[in-house]
Amino acid sequence: MTGSAVAGSTEAFAFPGERAVTEAVVREHNLNPLEHQRILELLGRTPTLTELGIFSALWSEHCSYKHSKPVLQTFPTTGPQVVQGPGENAGVLRLPDGWAVAFKIESHNHPSAVEPYQGAATGVGGILRDVFTMGARPVAMLNSLRFGPLDLPRNRYLFAGVVRGVGDYGNCVGVPTLGGEVAFAPGYTGNPLVNAMCVGLLRESELIRAAAEGVGNVLLAVGARTGRDGIHGASFASEELSEKSEARRPQVQVGDPFTEKLLLEASLELITSDLIVAIQDMGAAGLTSSSAEMAARGGVGVEIDTGLVPTREDGMTPYEILLSESQERMLVVATPDRVDEVQRVCRKWELAATPIGRVTDDGIFRVKHHGLTVAAIPGQRLVEDCPIYYPEARESEEARVRRSAIPPLLPKVDLQEALALLLDSPNLASKRWVYEQYDSSVQASTVLGPGGDAGVLRVPGTEFGLAVTVDCNARLVALDPYEGGKAAVAEAARNIACTGARPLGITDCLNFGNPERPEVFFQFKEACRGIADACRAFGTPVTGGNVSFYNESPTGAVDPTPTIGMVGLLAPVDRRVPSQFAAEGDDVLILGATRGELGGSAYWSEIRNFVGGAVPPVDLVAERRLQDLLVSAAERRLLRSAHDASEGGLVVALAEAAIGNAYAPAGVGAQLDLTGYAAGASPEGLLYGEDAGRVVISADPGHRAALVELARTHSVPLFHAGRVGGRELELRLEAGVFRWDVATLRRIYFEAIPRRMQQADAERSIGE
Amino acid sequence: MLNVAVVRFPGSNSDFDALRAAAAVGANSYFVWHRDTDLRGADVAILPGGFSYGDYLRAGAIARFSPVMSAVQRHAAEGGAVLGICNGFQILCEAHLLPGALLRNAALHFVSKPVDLIIEQNQTPFTAAFSVGQHVRLPVAHGEGRFLASADTLRMLEAEGRVVLRYVADSEGSPYQPNPNGSAAHIAGIRNAAGNVVGVMPHPERADDPILGLADGRGFFTSMAAWKPQPNTAKVLIR
Amino acid sequence: MTYRVHVRVMPRSGLLDPQGQAVEHALSALGFGEAGGVRVGRAIQLEVAAPTRADAEARARQMCDKLLANPVTEDYLLEVEEA
Amino acid sequence: MTYRVHVRVMPRSGLLDPQGQAVEHALSALGFGEAGGVRVGRAIQLEVAAPTRADAEARARQMCDKLLANPVTEDYLLEVEEA
Ligand SMILES: Nc1ncnc2c1ncn2[C@@H]1O[C@H](COP(=O)(O)OP(=O)(O)O)[C@@H](O)[C@H]1O
């Protein structure tokens, strides 16, 4: 490297031919006057264009969390199981036998709105890197998706492209997808949500953190060459999608899962053989954020020469090299004496590892290009001094009104037909069309794949396993952000507990609109308050996550969607409980209290075209008791199946349990008598209400007494509704007897989405 | 003890699964790298699933030229057993160790699910533990699994009993999970003339333990463990 | 009158083409070191019934813009010949 | 001298081409009823350094026979132009 500048000096020069930094140029970089002022103070001079680019990236919402930090700080983040809380590439929780689980969720919403296939694929790539850079081998993927209604061709195109992108990338890298969710609502038209979660396993002793240390240590760029892709991606993610952003849309990032797989193996080999000091993905804002953040974490400076970075195209400027978001690149820190070894390992995996800089002692983030210093910024302040905003939070009048309203229209159909209509709605129908495009069996550890309440995998060489899920009912959050936030965590925990696993902790992906709008920030603040309260009540700390603001488009704002990703521990793993009825003659029991509240229900929105009403409150204490009950019942192997009642209420939960596994020859019916259950609930509410905290279980009649006793000791309401058997789902109410042919329900449930996607299959045929 | 070499290509992703499944039946299983030029005394070579070289161009098209493949060719010619699973099957076809080709699924989707299959041939190192006609359930996970060969080749495969594994046909109201990719004659796996080289699209190594919900795959590995290399196979081949 | 249309849909220049890279590596490994700048795209061949060649080409363009090519990541090239 | 070679690798005629069918179906759904006989293959573009055009073509053929096309299921077409 060419002679370094005087230690501590913050002198920097314009790169030949670069534009002068004018007010207009500053605005172009999404930096407001206050932030501009802060930069001038911090440097004591006007920034070079390169420096302006660096600030615009690191001070973008995406990197700086400038609107969300104070709220995020209210999350509970500690607990005996926490090895690594928020602030690293991924959170880490302790498991038995010296094992640990690293997991994280990330959004890739705006890139997917522009180019669904590559946007989704590169989203998966990014979250994989966040996990294996902790030293963890990825063992499971999940994804949470939102689109506009499928009757619009554009939405079908986005849906098909995103699913193909998620699948092609994860399938190639060889990580099974064990779960996820998909929902459709008008608010997501033009601004789909694509959240990808990755779960990895590591030996706790091999955990590595992304902190640059050791003055004189070498920075190496590992992996793909740097191109002009995605320049300004981070700031792009931090503004509303508009004609304007269309124009400054960054060059699309193209994913290469093959290189990712090589990076994965090389990184794990580098980490487990103790060859490196630190490693981080060059994700959003690429080389800039990875190097600046690693330096800040280590409390050191770094000096990079962009002239040394291998590029894909000639004539790239330091500005472009620093801000490129080319995929499948890593930044590695190693002691000088290990550089050759690092390069040898990378070569084995057919990857380049190029020294591009070193750790310095003057705390300066310094960038040179063939020796010319083009940026010199106090590193700590660059990362930490972005202004923090406390926007006004005010609930919109409209939201308050909607919450107290009731459906104006009469039901489209009667209570009998409503079930068929609900199961045919893409929101409730089987997501088989989606998850069959994802490899769910690779790694030969899948105990419960997609299609149940939560995915379950075994940890090879041990007795235990993990349960994983992602959940969020955005309709509830839109109506009542606080209760909706609680409900998202509660549903996730219920899904985990239904498999018999004990909830351990969460990661969250907070997808909201423009935080500078008071009604949006109200939703954000309240939803986070709900999430925090629920996590405290359940003892499931927040280990990290991701905030995605500005999810708005010319067609309006998205429903507030705080996706909760949760992991649970299942020990021993052979206790796993599936969610579908298994054996004729089994008891069918309902856990939890039914009041029959229809506010925010799928029934009201699908059958009465009404989204509104008061969201059923979530009793966190009762939820916790229910989780404990499910876990100890599984521990004692009392359960044959357990399925939580969420969207669509009790009847949809019963129908899903009866419809059965997608690959079973057929479903199985049940004869149930609900007369005398939930006195005071309307038939509508009893069948389709969405009271929280309810689970449908089936069990060998021989275990009934034990279950009743267990429910009593946990003070969880238990109702014996009837038996599994026959070809019909039969439900006796005071209002009368309902009968549904299970084979028919099964067909409707599994065909709903494929039927709607037939046209899109041609669109999908385009592209590799 | 049976030596089982699992060949690792860049992009293999079921390499560990195959290694584990072979070890689970008591074999001495170890990795061989795509750059290696010998199989270190292997009795059996397994080409695992995955996306070798990203499956760019055509699945298996580039892997076929890896240095290790000449060692696999030699091993096969000397009568050693070879099992290609999914991507491994694709590589064996591209390398002309097996006839035909595996093309993009007819439905144009990647497909991951359990399917029902019929054992058509148990005179192979990997299916001896099954009886002909037996139904087995195994997971598939592939985007390019549609087996295709010329009419003559298909006739030859049938005539010589070289179809090892067949998907059940897609018939209305059948309780089975049928042909997932539109393969000709519902072919899911075949063997070479000598019978020592076998390729299958489904993943037996992902279905060898009840905890995984599927255990029929174990038979492929118990067959392998019981298999004795026939010294005369080599001559048969050379003739 | 029917025309045969050959469409070549290629990844837009500047965009990463992992497939092209892989093929280029494989070619040089096979001793074709003289090959470079490899890009891999799709070739689509179709027949179009139209009164004139110009009409056929115009319609084919519409097909590309609407379905055959991804306007965000791909460029296309048309050749029209009499079938 | 370097030449640009355009290779079109198409599914052998007579063989089922599900992708071509899907595209044809989509085209008519989009109102392009006049399109027919759609086949979808691979377009590969590369530069070849060679003394003469004939050499470039010969080498390109070898590349196709060895790697770029699958003789079992595909046919290929070459065009060579000066780069
Ligand atoms: N995008 C997806 N990827 C993988 N699996 C999915 C996806 N969407 C839904 N699933 C699976 O389909 C099943 C039903 O999903 P969902 O309706 O959200 O269940 P629940 O309401 O119990 O959370 C779950 O097993 C879920 O994991």
Ligand SMILES: [Mg+2]
């Ligand atoms: Mg869910």
